[in-house]
Amino acid sequence: QKGSGSAINQYDIQYRFTPKGEDRENYKIEPAIVQSFKEVKDIIENLPLDKPGTYEIYMAVADNAKCLPGAVNWSANGNFRTINMSNKNYPNGMFWYFTEALVKVNGGLDFYPTPEGSNEYKEEYKTLAKTYTGNPGEIINIPVKLHNNGIEKGITDFAATWYGTGWTNPVWHEQNIELGKGEVKEYSLQVKVPEFGQETRLVFRCNVDGNTPGDEINKDNNIMIIKVEPPGIDVAAGRNYQNVLTQKTPGEKVDTLLIPTARLVQPSIMEYNEPVRVRIRATKGFSYDKTVTLTREDYYYFDEDIRVYFTKPGTYTYEYEVISLDKPDINPANNKATITIKVQQW
16 A cells, blocks of 8 residues: 655664675674664764774665555665575575665774873974983983874884984884784883983884884874983074175265174973073174073063174174073074175165
């Protein structure tokens, strides 16, 4: 008997999960007939998406139309018989056409490092995850962790090297590390504190060559930087700069101001906020020698007019440096700066 009812009262919801790389016909379809769409949602939303593969989800609905005895007014889906009579997953060789949705669960691995006291990767770890301080030459322990946040077991490697030295000869390298889903492995690396002026950034990286076996879904979180430095501060001269002057007539006097600066870039001990005395002195081209006080992240600008005069075209170079008087400077490489004045004829 044909007809339409006034409300849907049954849902035939079925699904099958086929692991990645497997034959779908080897896996059974799980059926359920429920009376509300809420029950349908509960089934779908609670499918365990913890393995790579594909979910096939099928659904038909029935309404409350009057039918012949024993019949239900299911939505048309059709069926046909095949010669595959031996497969237990298809009783009597019968296949049914249902409305289908495919949900693909991407496989993959997600390895990442974290510093002491952290289990979650942060974008800031690419520039600085943690700072350790010790006396030059002292051996200190640096605890780190390696995580697999992927949904399957995988193998990677984990290494550390000083910034700028590359990965051909790292200070530490462990290979063939196998981690399951959600597994964490802890390490404690012994490191010698660099001398003043040496590189202080220690780079940690997993999947060093970028070719971890399997499908690593996120390689952007493979790296972490930890500083190991002697107790000190970093004072810096202002950046090098150039000024160009033009003479309108030969022999004309032209002049300009020299604008040197000094800065406390960042104390190695992050909580350090005490004022720091530095000496600023000219080393080439002009005369200046003065002691000033800097605070964290502050610039000191020369408060005098340091004016220089020119009557001949040419290139003139002026140099100065800043020297920490209270604490060791952990980065002497940025203590000097150059000012170049170019005088040209119009």
